[in-house]
Amino acid sequence: METMRTSVIVFPGSNCDRDVMHAISASTGTMTDLVWHEHRTLPRDTGLVILPGGFSYGDYLRCGAMAAKSPIIDAVIKHASSGLPVLGICNGFQVLTEIGLLPGALLANTSLDFICDFCHVRVEREDTPFTGHYRKGEVLRIPIAHYEGRFYLPEEQLRTLEEEGLVVFRYCSPEGVTGEDFTPNGSPNGIAGIINRKGNVLGMMPHPERATESLLGSLDGAPLWGSVNSWIRGRLGE
Amino acid sequence: MTFLAKILVFPREGVLDTQGKAVGKSLNRIGFGSVKEVKVGKYIQVLLEAVTEADAAAAAESMCGELLVNDLIEDHTVQVGPWKP
Amino acid sequence: MTFLAKILVFPREGVLDTQGKAVGKSLNRIGFGSVKEVKVGKYIQVLLEAVTEADAAAAAESMCGELLVNDLIEDHTVQVGPWKP
Amino acid sequence: MRPDHRAAGLSDAEYGEIVRALGREPEHAELMILGVMWSEHCSYKSTRRLLSTLPTNGEAVVQGPGENAGIVDIGEGWGIAFKVESHNHPSAVAPYQGAATGVGGIIRDVLAMGARPVALLDGLCLGEKSCPEADALADGIVKGIAGYGNAVGVPTIGGKTLYDRCYNGNPLVNAMCLGLVPIDGIVSSRTARPGQLAVLIGSRTGRDGIAGAAFASSGLADDTRSSRPQVQIGDPFVEKLLVECCLEIHSKGLIVAMQDMGAAGITSSSSEIAAKSGTGIRIDADLVPLREEMETWEIALSESQERMLLIAEEGALEEIGSIADRWQLDWAVIGKVTDDGLFVMTKGGREVVSLPAEMVGGGCPPVQWPSCKPSAEAEGQERPSDPLDPGGTERCLFTILENPNLAERSRIYRQYDYMVQTNTVVPPGNSVSIFRVRENRSLVAVTMEVDPWKCSLDPFAGAAETFLKALRPLWVSGANHLGMTNCLNFPSPEDPGNHWILERSVSGLAAVARDLACPVVSGNVSLYNENPSGKILPSPLVAVVGLQDCNNPPLRDRESIEAGSVFLVGDIKGTLGGSAFSRIITPGAEHKPGCYDPSKEKDFMKRALKTVRKEAASAGRAIAGGGLMTSLAKMCITADIGIGLDSTVLDTTPECLFGEWGPRAVYLVPERSTELFLSCWEGFPVRRIGEITPGGLTLEGHEMLPEETRAGKAGRKL
Ligand SMILES: Nc1ncnc2c1ncn2[C@@H]1O[C@H](COP(=O)(O)OP(=O)(O)O)[C@@H](O)[C@H]1O
Numbered sequence A: 001m002e003t004m005r006t007s008v009i010v011f012p013g014s015n016c017d018r019d020v021m022h023a024i025s026a027s028t029g030t031m032t033d034l035v036w037h038e039h040r041t042l043p044r045d046t047g048l049v050i051l052p053g054g055f056s057y058g059d060y061l062r063c064g065a066m067a068a069k070s071p072i073i074d075a076v077i078k079h080a081s082s083g084l085p086v087l088g089i090c091n092g093f094q095v096l097t098e099i100g101l102l103p104g105a106l107l108a109n110t111s112l113d114f115i116c117d118f119c120h121v122r123v124e125r126e127d128t129p130f131t132g133h134y135r136k137g138e139v140l141r142i143p144i145a146h147y148e149g150r151f152y153l154p155e156e157q158l159r160t161l162e163e164e165g166l167v168v169f170r171y172c173s174p175e176g177v178t179g180e181d182f183t184p185n186g187s188p189n190g191i192a193g194i195i196n197r198k199g200n201v202l203g204m205m206p207h208p209e210r211a212t213e214s215l216l217g218s219l220d221g222a223p224l225w226g227s228v229n230s231w232i233r234g235r236l237g238e
Numbered sequence B, C: 001m002t003f004l005a006k007i008l009v010f011p012r013e014g015v016l017d018t019q020g021k022a023v024g025k026s027l028n029r030i031g032f033g034s035v036k037e038v039k040v041g042k043y044i045q046v047l048l049e050a051v052t053e054a055d056a057a058a059a060a061e062s063m064c065g066e067l068l069v070n071d072l073i074e075d076h077t078v079q080v081g082p083w084k085p
Numbered sequence D: 001m002r003p004d005h006r007a008a009g010l011s012d013a014e015y016g017e018i019v020r021a022l023g024r025e026p027e028h029a030e031l032m033i034l035g036v037m038w039s040e041h042c043s044y045k046s047t048r049r050l051l052s053t054l055p056t057n058g059e060a061v062v063q064g065p066g067e068n069a070g071i072v073d074i075g076e077g078w079g080i081a082f083k084v085e086s087h088n089h090p091s092a093v094a095p096y097q098g099a100a101t102g103v104g105g106i107i108r109d110v111l112a113m114g115a116r117p118v119a120l121l122d123g124l125c126l127g128e129k130s131c132p133e134a135d136a137l138a139d140g141i142v143k144g145i146a147g148y149g150n151a152v153g154v155p156t157i158g159g160k161t162l163y164d165r166c167y168n169g170n171p172l173v174n175a176m177c178l179g180l181v182p183i184d185g186i187v188s189s190r191t192a193r194p195g196q197l198a199v200l201i202g203s204r205t206g207r208d209g210i211a212g213a214a215f216a217s218s219g220l221a222d223d224t225r226s227s228r229p230q231v232q233i234g235d236p237f238v239e240k241l242l243v244e245c246c247l248e249i250h251s252k253g254l255i256v257a258m259q260d261m262g263a264a265g266i267t268s269s270s271s272e273i274a275a276k277s278g279t280g281i282r283i284d285a286d287l288v289p290l291r292e293e294m295e296t297w298e299i300a301l302s303e304s305q306e307r308m309l310l311i312a313e314e315g316a317l318e319e320i321g322s323i324a325d326r327w328q329l330d331w332a333v334i335g336k337v338t339d340d341g342l343f344v345m346t347k348g349g350r351e352v353v354s355l356p357a358e359m360v361g362g363g364c365p366p367v368q369w370p371s372c373k374p375s376a377e378a379e380g381q382e383r384p385s386d387p388l389d390p391g392g393t394e395r396c397l398f399t400i401l402e403n404p405n406l407a408e409r410s411r412i413y414r415q416y417d418y419m420v421q422t423n424t425v426v427p428p429g430n431s432v433s434i435f436r437v438r439e440n441r442s443l444v445a446v447t448m449e450v451d452p453w454k455c456s457l458d459p460f461a462g463a464a465e466t467f468l469k470a471l472r473p474l475w476v477s478g479a480n481h482l483g484m485t486n487c488l489n490f491p492s493p494e495d496p497g498n499h500w501i502l503e504r505s506v507s508g509l510a511a512v513a514r515d516l517a518c519p520v521v522s523g524n525v526s527l528y529n530e531n532p533s534g535k536i537l538p539s540p541l542v543a544v545v546g547l548q549d550c551n552n553p554p555l556r557d558r559e560s561i562e563a564g565s566v567f568l569v570g571d572i573k574g575t576l577g578g579s580a581f582s583r584i585i586t587p588g589a590e591h592k593p594g595c596y597d598p599s600k601e602k603d604f605m606k607r608a609l610k611t612v613r614k615e616a617a618s619a620g621r622a623i624a625g626g627g628l629m630t631s632l633a634k635m636c637i638t639a640d641i642g643i644g645l646d647s648t649v650l651d652t653t654p655e656c657l658f659g660e661w662g663p664r665a666v667y668l669v670p671e672r673s674t675e676l677f678l679s680c681w682e683g684f685p686v687r688r689i690g691e692i693t694p695g696g697l698t699l700e701g702h703e704m705l706p707e708e709t710r711a712g713k714a715g716r717k718l
């Protein structure tokens, strides 16, 4: 294997699975497999695992809760513990918290409305497999589309999360200023995406796959795919 | 006096319970084969001021009628008691 | 034997219950000024087979642990009894 | 004659016809079935003749009316299937579920053509914002559309929203779906052959929405609660699985014919397949997966959502079953296609229903309601109005922009996922919605219009103008129209005045379809939109699908440019009849509506398309609601530019500044393109009416769009 190979997990109700596949192939030209949640293993040579957005199990009960019990999840956990990258987007982020690969939970937006819109996020770290092609402090214009995107952790743990620098993306103004006014869903500290301590499992509410073509209004998500691709190739080269 | 009204809201008999169906299947799938049926509804706790328990119950019932319950598709029960913090 | 487990799930103390807040405000607005606080949670009914009531209760509790409840954000109570159709 | 045929919804004459054709009296289950199938909603008995006057043929038409959705050709072997459907009555009773199941239903119609659903639009006619009940309905309706569309993963890329008191208790919810289908993979409902099997896939059948079709065929009762059993619950999660499952089965070539189960459920889907295929069908009620104990007639008529009926060869069954199992959907063989022309339902081996499929699926005799021009029909004359002074113009503009009918709609469409599937090129909030088709690298443009005020003034001219209002923005953006779909939302046709208006409206649509060669490929009729406190204004809704010239990017209505001119093309004056100005500023005044001139429209079309082809302008907007000033104000706000108007060219009468009707548009043209632009519009009225400035919208030095007016109207920019 010379290039990245991505497994996108398809749960019943996932609806951004194909979008992610198109975005990755359009921007990196690498291979993507759609992996049905009932499988127990990932395709050989999987580099990146993506839990895509959508409404797995209709978002019934709690978003992500039922998907977190899928047969494929053991393989995802194993993949993560081997140090390889796992990315959860939107509903995928919710699934990651339900699995326990990421801390916290995602609660209903303060407005109690579904929000679909472009918003801005600031890149807080450039030293992760997902953000190597960004600069720290860079502002991305990227869409969100969710009803439950308000990150929650008990205060104490939230402080630790911040102290350990695990927040990777934060909602902000077009100029990069953070604050409640620029946080569409009420997330504390404008948290839009977090990473685990080991630095290989990222969960984010914004949709990079929706910002990978200028025709669709933004290219700011494309470097994310490039970053992971470079990171994996670097690791393969070792 | 303060009362606590506990309101249970659930899909009417015969009305499709989309959540219950999905949750039931999931429980079966993750090893709870003994589960025969699941219904998912809402549990609403209302803390309210009233003079008597009967007043509180009447108020809670009328909240159900006006806002909390869509009786085209939902059934409900109300249980009221004095509030013990 | 068939048992009915009634499970109440509600937001943990300290977790902002936006829905409860919104419902509370709406109730105030439409004339229920006496309402002081509202919490909105879930009511889940599970019909299950078990040998004894204790077994049924244990099963229901473990369903909560595995799927029905997220302890980080939710509290719950379980009440089990024989099912009377 | 047995007394209960009226309870089943059949007139004495219809019942007589049934007895005559059968040579016997129908059994109870048969009577219930015919009552529903012969209802207005299922049989189109009042409008079939009228609808047959609509032109349906055209170069791009692959499938016209008569199937679950129409299809137009978008090149390289690909087609777009589309249709609009109303869910008005259910939404009045249970707004969230009514609107949600409306979306679900139209998605399945498109799926039934073998198409992958790729876009949704919603046309909403809502009650006044100041009426709390109407506002609550509106809120529930929007949440229902969002709840269903978002979860099922089909983007809602546009729509139309308007408010009027006539919709207070009669909201209109018209959902439109577009699907992408390879033309050699179109599925039909008329291709079943004897011996093949009927397979039901999807949710289990329950007692929901029994006789919903009949419900949609009469006025709303005073107490909507009595309409209880008709409420259906949508499950977008299952719909998503159903879409993927049916498309996978289809991709394996295992589907002979397919039909969604909408109104009248198993009965309509199976009898229609049989009637259209010229076969019979035999359904065994014992084989239908049920949620609860049900009578045979209930099973026959249940409108449980998220079900599809597939016709397949016996040999395909195993594979179909394993695909459905993988998608965790219930499925069952419920019957067989026969050669006797009968729609038969059995229970416990006994024939409970045995009727000619033709009689069930299409046998209801048409009804001709009396028709008579209502005496109240406005006969106003266009009287020239006095010119407005600048202060007056500003006040009028302010009042019009403040009106909910002209406000921007981001509060609605921000609740819809309009980006999923990553093909939305021009999102809601623009005059047209455009999505990209990866498969043939084309851009498909869609518009939707409804204008009850113009239709109530003059149903012929109003319906024609509604259609043209949907066409013009397509042309301005650079898209050629391919075909249209429509929904005829009207009150009871039994009233002679209403019926006359309905007839005239349909003639108006037919005239434009013929004159501009924009065929009608699908549609829907919703009558009886009235309740004891009132009836709706005539509200025919039109949606047009067009193909963008793939060599040019679409011309948008909000492109920001630094310097250049503002041009008005078309007549200097519009007409005030049924306009926002006459409704909001001078209510009570009567104005004769403009008359529609096909050759002028064609001239406009050619030039608008050429403007895009030659890249002669940087932004353009067809003038519609609120007239010239409102269009300019919206451009200033959304593109964040200013415009200085030239009062020596402009006429300051309300007809010029706020008039509507007819082909008129404003363009922003960079200095270097002026000549090119003028050459594009040669032979058509064109005037330079102003220039682009750093900020504000000024006329005779007077600011028409002060900060307060701009504030909060910025809309969303992509
Ligand atoms: N119900 C709706 N759903 C999605 N988009 C909508 C809806 N209503 C309006 N829109 C979008 O908002 C914009 C303005 O809508 P509207 O006020 O109805 O039309 P107009 O263009 O005549 O002002 C359009 O871009 C339209 O696509």
Ligand SMILES: [Mg+2]
Pocket: D068, D108, D109, D112, D259, D260, D262
């Ligand atoms: Mg259909």
